[in-house]
Amino acid sequence: MIKLLFFGRLGDSAATAPELFEASEGLTPSAVRYALAIEHPRLVEALLEPQVLVSIDRVIADWNQPLTDGCELAFLPPVTGG
Template identity: 35%
Template sequence: MITVLFFAQVRERLGCAQIEVPFNDEVTTAESLRQHLAQRDEKWQQVLIADKLLVAVDQTMCDWQTPLTDNSEVAFFPPVTGG
């Protein structure tokens, strides 16, 4: 299983903080997971296909081609600012 976490506005817009997704041959990268989840419905598609969405795998910021394994933890979140 892949644990998927949603933070900040992503969590608020989806109404969901965490889900589990089976690891399989179709979900092998952060991008393929995003595409898989976006197929749920229009709201999920709008939130997850946003240009500025960020992703982390196993608590490390990464790009969309980062490979996933069984038991990966993937987090989706909007850009953050500080100061």
């Protein structure tokens, strides 16, 4: 299983989202993102916003990097103001 983490305001939108996601061969953060967006409409806008970052085991990762069973996948909403 893959542990999901929604940081900051993404956590507010992800109240009904699962904490775990079934691992499978060739699974990527991008595929998890779209699967979550389909299952959880409240997450669509937040997850598909430009500049959302993703990390695998606390390392900022590419959306197409393969996920391994037991890893932590975190979604980080953009913060752009100053």
